[in-house]
Amino acid sequence: LDGTIDVYCANAGLASPGDVLADEEVWAAAWDVNVMAHVRAARALLPAWLERGSGRFVSTASAAGLLTMIGAAPYSVTKHGAVAFAEWLSLTYRHRGIKVHAICPQGVRTDMLAAAGSAGELVLVPGAIEPAAVADALFDAMAEDRFLVLPHPEVAGYYRARAKDTDHWLGSMNHLQQKWEETRA
Template identity: 65%
Template structure:
């Protein structure tokens, strides 16, 4: 029997990129998949391809999350076993970035996770099982050049995933944080010079991320690192923060030299 035969899975931001790869990977293992995206055409195409259900809509706003989870429960046969909080926005800039852009980054990259878990936890705690998968990014355990809103919100998403994990683990709720570096998606294309300097040289395919996620689930690992070298960077940041900051500043100066 396939590893996820009959498992009911919801994936946000699944019209393309990592989300679409996750939807395909779960479907290939026998799961029933609800494919969400703001782009209804993209969601519909992926759902048709994998035999899932398309649920276009906003997976970030409070009412949008409520509506989507209610529709997914109905469409998947009564509940959700795995929720993939994958939708994200790569907001760049620093303190000069407009307030509305900062707020949007918080809404999509952090509050979407809070709102989804708020809706899902009563169901999961009642039955003693559930799985929350957060697409965080290596920026959530390191940081990203030229992208303060993205870095700050992804750090917050990581902290929230950790909190969920240690708060509900003994009650059967499992949590995973996916932290890839560069992935060959449309999001990489909009990261500009910082992305070309830091992410593009080691970028991997979305399917490689999905493979890492399935392995992480099988091994019950919280932290999923599709780029293994990120573990070394993470350790350096924790144990030698000044050295790590110096290395990041060196790349920042390289970036400014390119301008």
């Protein structure tokens, strides 16, 4: 090996539950890990990749970055930022040989899911998949040069529904929020 990096997986993530009233430190940490770590990695990698005309950046975001997650404002907002940054990288450097993938799983059976609390139990656990299934979805997307990687096929339908009728989507999510609040009362 010559020490060059061909593929970089920005996989660090910080699950940050809470609402808009979460402490400033919670918001700052979520922003630092879930968005700025991707930015910093890209800044380090892009000069060499652009010089040689190839490189692949994998941004592990989350379905929360497309759809939002109840009970986790810092996580949802910053995962939206991670998806947006990956989109920006792709549209800016695609023609220069840089390939970008945004992987947006829903529930994955990891320690992060185990720590997701009652919101995770309600929304994520029923359809949770193994990490190997996420890796398989990523490898398929890489082979097909697809930007958006959705290991949970149902997320594509949710994403379309959200785009088609945002007000209806928000109403449905608010009902889920209410259901979650009732379980916590």
